[in-house]
Amino acid sequence: xxxxxxxxxxxxxxxxxxxxxxxxxxxxxxxxxxxxxxxxxxxxxxxxxxxxxxxxxxxxxxxxxxxxxxxxxxxxxxxxxxxxxxxxxxxxxxxxxxxxxxxxxxxxxxxxxxxxxxxxxxxxxxxxxxxxxxxxxxxxxxxxxxxxxxxxxxxxxxxxxxxxxxxxxxxxxxxxxxxxxxxxxxxxxxxxxxxxxxxxxxxxxxxx
Ligand code: FE
Ligand code: FE
Ligand code: FE
Ligand code: ZN
Numbered sequence: 001x002x003x004x005x006x007x008x009x010x011x012x013x014x015x016x017x018x019x020x021x022x023x024x025x026x027x028x029x030x031x032x033x034x035x036x037x038x039x040x041x042x043x044x045x046x047x048x049x050x051x052x053x054x055x056x057x058x059x060x061x062x063x064x065x066x067x068x069x070x071x072x073x074x075x076x077x078x079x080x081x082x083x084x085x086x087x088x089x090x091x092x093x094x095x096x097x098x099x100x101x102x103x104x105x106x107x108x109x110x111x112x113x114x115x116x117x118x119x120x121x122x123x124x125x126x127x128x129x130x131x132x133x134x135x136x137x138x139x140x141x142x143x144x145x146x147x148x149x150x151x152x153x154x155x156x157x158x159x160x161x162x163x164x165x166x167x168x169x170x171x172x173x174x175x176x177x178x179x180x181x182x183x184x185x186x187x188x189x190x191x192x193x194x195x196x197x198x199x200x201x202x203x204x205x206x207x208x
Pocket of ligand 2: 041042100104
């Protein structure tokens with residue numbers, strides 16, 4: 001026997017223009033609830049990164065990039081512990097809740113790595129993916145610190161600000177590696193390829 005889903009629950013709402021999202025039964029009812037849910041989200045994200053960053057390191061070729069990622073992997077492991085410290089300070093059980101955004105960003109990083117040739121171009125791709133991750137974390141920790149402040153959780157706010165600053169540092173370091181070496185080398189490879197094509201032109205020349 002096939003079970004038939006009742007359409008009466010969402011049927012009316014789906015036709016309404018600008019409808020609100022129906023809240024789940026375990027929906028956050030206040031700012032503190034939302035704050036705690038967001039902590040569970042970033043806890044999952046940080047733990048996911050302790051597994052994703054090693055894959056980026058394995059795929060990277062630039063010594064500087066490997067060093068920057070290796071450094072941030074250690075920082076990230078400490079950030080996992082810091083989130084646990086935040087949970088403890090709040091008297092909330094440390095619990096991870098899947099972060100859909102980080103899952104997507106990690107997936108995109110894997111895509112970029114599989115779709116680029118090994119070398120400086122893949123390095124440039126890894127940096128682009130890693131910076132998207134850092135920016136997601138910067139946005140998240142910025143919000144979490146602001147929530148903690150308004151909720152009078154001063155100690156927790158300080159811990160979150162500490163992590164926020166580490167994420168900003170990681171982002172700046174990646175920009176520096178990209179701008180001072182990797183992007184330059186990757187662009188130079190393009191120029192070399194263009195010159196080779198000019199020396200031995202392909203039957204159909206590309207539009208320029
Ligand atoms: Fe982090
Ligand atoms: Fe998230
Ligand atoms: Fe980070
Ligand atoms: Zn940035």
